Amino acid sequence: MNENENDFGTLRQFLKFKGHETPPPGYFNNFSGDVISRIRAGEGGGFSAEAPWLLKLLQVFEFKPAFAGAFASALFLLLVFGFVYADRPESAPQPLLQASVQQSNSFAAATPAALAQPAEPTGIIAATNPATSLQPVASLFNSQNPFAQQVSFSVPGN
Amino acid sequence: MAEPAERTDQEPAADAPVAEMDLVRRAQRGDLKAYDELVQRYQERIYATVYHMTSNHEDANDLAQDSFIKAYQALKSFKGGSSFYTWLYRIAVNKTINFLKQRKNRNHMSLNDLDFNTENNPDLVALISENTPRRDAGLKELQEKLNAALLTWSEPHRLVVVLQDVQGQSHEEIAEIMDCNIGTVRSRLFYARQQLQSLLTDYLKPA
Secondary structure, eight states: OHHHHHHTHHHHHHHHGGGGBOOOTTHHHHHHHHHHHHIIIIITTSHHHHOHHHHHHHHHHHHOHHHHHHHHHHHHHHHHHHHHHHTOOTTTHHHHHHHHHHHHHHHHHHSGGGGGSOSSOOSOOOOSOHHHHSSOHHHHHHSOOTTOOOOOOOOTTO | OOOGGGOOOSSOOTTHHHHHHHHHHHHHTTOHHHHHHHHHHHHHHHHHHHHHHHOBHHHHHHHHHHHHHHHHHTGGGOOSSSOHHHHHHHHHHHHHHHHHHHHTTOOOOBOOOBOTTGGGOHHHHHHHHHHOSOTTOOHHHHHHHHHHHHHTSOHHHHHHHIIIIITOOOHHHHHHHHTSOHHHHHHHHHHHHHHHHHHTHHHHSOO
């Protein structure tokens, strides 16, 4: 090995040349201060310590921008999917209505107490959609309110 | 703040390990002043290693700072099985190797200036004037050529040359830092020097 090292003597001298490459003057004056500031700012034990998976994910994003793009696209598609399904509430209640009617019919036919009752829906149907859970909208306006009374005022002296 | 020129030795002083462990224990209890002292103690060597591996000042700055922050985060797991210095070196080296692997071939050199002593260093003057056929080559050109040659190697080969020939670490220390045996260090060193010699033929061949 010594013989080999002698062979590389000139090269090793040449490599010492790199030792003369030094950072700008005063660079190390602020170095430790910057490190301690970053630690105080939370990098020394914030989410990186509590959730290392998040730190790894961020590192993957940093080094693989394509992965970050794919992740963002997947999130966007999920959002669009959610909006599309949220905007179609009418499609779901219809089968639910039918199912509840069928279920009440079959239940009414099976119990003797139901003989006295009509086998039609009672009109009170539980649903999360307020538009379908109420009675027909027209009845609200066409029927008179039983609690409302007509009044007339006469002013004495006129 | 300790000035870089104050410490020229590559190995800690005899009483340093005791003080170092004391600082480490205080830092483990959250004493940032103690950790600041540890950072100041090793900042130049960690920075230099990362810089010589990346040949880029900005990358070296980020990686060296990140290494110290990561070491602080992991400080509670440090049990003292090796010296703090070796443990810190391992963190910095692994971080740098991972960074270089991610960066792959997108090497962009951002070299530091040569210090004032370079032109006055008799060994270097003699080397350039006697041992290179390119006497007309300026120091800057030699610096760029050397760094470009270093960047062509694999990270482990570059690291072993940086630690041994640039920073003067012993084979044992390098083996501990790189977590391999001394035989591997020697074979990598031999191969790397051979490759570098062939890459720098124009500059090393006697005139």
